[in-house]
Amino acid sequence: MPAEKLSQPRLGQLGAYPFERLKRLFEGHKPNPELVHIDAGAGEPRLPLPAFTKELLNRHLDGFSRYPTTRGGDELRQAIAAWLMRRYDLQYVDPVTQVLSANGTREALFAVAHALVNPEACCGNGKKPYVLMPNPMYQIYLGAAITSGAAPYLMPCTRENGFAPELDAVPDDVWADTAMVYVCSPSNPTGWIADAGYYSRLLELADKHDFYVLADECYSEIYWDTPPVGLLGVARSLGREDFSRCLVFNSLSKRSALPGLRSGLIAGDAELISRFAKLRSYTGPATPIPLQMVAAAAWSDETHVQKHLEIYRQSLAAFFDAYAQGSPPAGSFFVWLPVEDEEMFAVAAFEQQAVTVLPGSYLGATDRDGSNSGAGYIRAALINGPEKAAELALRLKAVRV
Secondary structure: OOHHHHOOHHHHOOOOOHHHHHHHHOOOOOOOOOOOOEEOOOOOOOOOOOOOHHHHHHHOHHHHHOOOOOOOOHHHHHHHHHHHHHHHOOOOOOOOOOEEEEOOOHHHHHHHHHHHOOOOOOOOOOOOOEEEEEEOOOOHHHHHHHHOOOEEEEEEOOHHHOOOOOOOOOOHHHHHOEEEEEEEOOOOOOOOOOOHHHHHHHHHHHHHHOOEEEEEOOOOOOEOOOOOOOHHHHHHHOOOOOOOOEEEEEEHHHHOOOHHHOOEEEEEOHHHHHHHHHHHHHHOOOOOHHHHHHHHHHHHOOHHHHHHHHHHHHHHHHHHHHHOOOOOOOEOOEEEEEOOOHHHHHHHHHHHHOEEOEEHHHHOOEOOOOOEOOOOEEEEEOOOOHHHHHHHHHHHHHOOO
């Protein structure tokens, strides 16, 4: 059979995922055997499980004998809707029409582009519709845009612009052909946070140019000072009680330090939820019922979230006290540190200090001018508590390239 019949050209446009690239980078290199390895490469929280987790799992084990619904059970969606109303001062969120459960948010953030992007609706002369995203970014956005038949449009986030994806830097002809925009707030990897004015301006552009706004808010409960605003909260303040054009994504992976639970939410515009639910009825994995019961409890409890937040704040403070330069990000548990050459630094940190960090360019993509906004940085995750955060800082300071 001819090779072209065996390949998927859109999939072929994707590079290796960042952690596969890191694995290849480290081939042939060994960590310093005299030190205990610190893995600061992945954003996988390593904090104690919420106290109710084991008891609820044991109580609902018989749920593994039943198929769960893709949309999520009533109890879980009600808990999600109630949390959204409390957290963002919303008048009402309908758990039936405005909420979906997700197996984490990676799958949801990827699949949503396939539900909302029509690659044939735009734009004349064989052009593809645009999907806008920050650069650097969570690489799922890039993969979603490409495989859905859209053209990724990168919004450089640099030290010079405060790591904000600048809306006014996007030309009108790009806005006119835009299908949807990914916003990550607080940002992975830079820690930038969108304010109400940013979301308001974006919604104004969405109405003018007919596109959708997708807010990845997975780090919403990890912040240095003030709780971040959310897209749905800003929409309500503008009188958009139906959250038109808006979808938000959040997860228990970061908020509750339950990455292995694979439980997240999708909420917003009921019409977009309906379209996405139809796609997910074919492709979306359903969260097992016992895990849904744990998730419902986690969305309903703030005590463990506040404990985690305090640990993250202590970790950030300990890191920057020891590192003696820079300051904590506004949001997330990542530090985004400038270096001369990010790949050389990552290898040196691994060999000399038994530390794994992620080169920033692996979280970016080559832009229109040939640059990668992630180049010249490394990302380190503070996920092991304050003591390890301080040790990580000292080890990174000792790296010699």
